[in-house]
Amino acid sequence: MSLRFALTRAAATVSVATRPVVRPLARAAVGAPSPRTFTSTSSLLKKAAKGGKAGKNDRPEKAEKAGKGKGKGKDKDADADAGLTAEERDSVIDKTKEKITKSTDWAKGLVFEGVERGRGRVSPAVLDSIKVTLPDQGGVPLNQVASVTVRSNALFVDVWEPSALKHVESAINKANLPGLSPMRDGAGIKIPVPKPSGEVRTSILKSIHETVEAAKNQIRVARTDGLKALGGRGEDGTDDVQEIVDKATGELDKLVVTAKKELEKA
Template structure:
């Protein structure tokens, strides 16, 4: 094969889709507290939305408690408001510049909602992987059309792209089933 598809680039982009999916899953709450639970929250600070980890330190002192230590005491109200309005179901307790967020037990309905969200994240990751596959297939067809590679080489490269895509989607499904079992565990 002389040219055609840059498989290192395709592999990197597929791994990027998996990495983004893992990050999304980390922000989903299971039974334990995690500092990543607050990652999606944006705080209105200094006239712009900022991630919560850029205005405060997020720690987990206990298995069912998240502690947020706000650096600038003028932002305590904004951080409190952002957490309450995040639809994560958290009710912070303000104590000076610290916010304590107790995590209530998950009920069955909330667990099912979290599983649905996990499935949405998985579908987004699969769509990203399919976009990478489409780009790879188009590159192979273009290289064949331009006479850079033969028809057989184009077919072999397309099969490699499909195998890479299948492996990525299998990995995404595996991560999803692990997270689903973790969420539904009582």
């Protein structure tokens, strides 16, 4: 073997020995989870500014939604706690006033009739409060089934239908008007109106007191219903109702005082 051949073979051996070993890369495991990424707050703000929709992991938006939900709950509570509207409140007050006025007017009419009787004056108005119970119509005002006129010192009730005569007579008797004693007079009814005695005037005054007290009871009921409809004492509109009640009861009290004075002068 020549010297040149020996040197060439030695160089080839060294080259193979010093060559780096290249190993194949390991394959990634199938199904391995990908690295988790987080969205920064600044990117969320940018999305919100652009009207973008954030993902499920966007905590700031969750907080925002929670805040909105809480706000809606408060709004619902506020609506539930809200009282009546101004229109509804005025309607309740008007209806209450109407009931109270009706009771007051009813009492005033009866008191006027009582004073007229106590003075010895003959007036058809004495019978205005009487209602006649008919089999087919129920209770109807006397002036719808008969006419009342004054002759001398007596009232004459002319009944239009003969079949209603007994019902009219019964209604007048049940009214129990102090000092008045109805009696049959042909096809009608005659009610003599004598000059009232002191005893009759006392009875009339007692009847006036009872009438006024009955009206006050009706007013109390109307007040209770009104306050309840407004939500109870202290709510808006309750002062208006109480003012109406106080005014009506004050008028009735003055009415009794005036009636008493008039009967004492008779």
